[in-house]
Amino acid sequence: DAGVIQSPRHEVTEMGQEVTLRCKPISGHDYLFWYRQTMMRGLELLIYFNNNVPIDDSGMPEDRFSAKMPNASFSTLKIQPSEPRDSAVYFCASSRRGVFTGELFFGEGSRLTVL
């Protein structure tokens, strides 16, 4: 299996622009997580899905952030409009069975820079 695949690996954009990050989980995994990592705050859970349904989005910082999972093999995290404080590395991870029993597999991350 190719593992969790994220794109783009790097994104540089200007404040106010829309940013879309993409994730393909490991086939057969029924949980998908979006994380954000910054030097100041470390690793934070933004949202997670179970069987394509959003379960907990309490970590999403504000209405500028939205996430979708239209099918079992694809998810997007969108920021509109982007701001410099959104600059971070965004990780997607997937897991089989569930968070209580399933090991997490991370993608390589998408490094976002908002100027």
Added chain:
Amino acid sequence: KNEVEQSPQNLTAQEGEFITINCSYSVGISALHWLQQHPGGGIVSLFMLSSGKKKHGRLIATINIQEKHSSLHITASHPRDSAVYICAVRSNTGNQFYFGTGTSLTVIP
């Protein structure tokens, strides 16, 4: 207040040394994860624990649920073990994950 505390924050060791990284948490949990992040950013899940001890090669992870404490041990450390090690827990009363700030390990040849 951090729900997950790791120590030490930074650790330098000579190749071959036995290494211990500690993690304490303050919430009830359903599972604890140890993650490894190499320079360049990729994150790998090393262990997921809910009780007892697990071993993968030179890595050993233990957890004491009563004391809310976990340790990650590396035997016969090697320069390729140099990475940031992150402790993460999932609360058993909600849907939240909590992460430690990581321990940066450097193993010198």
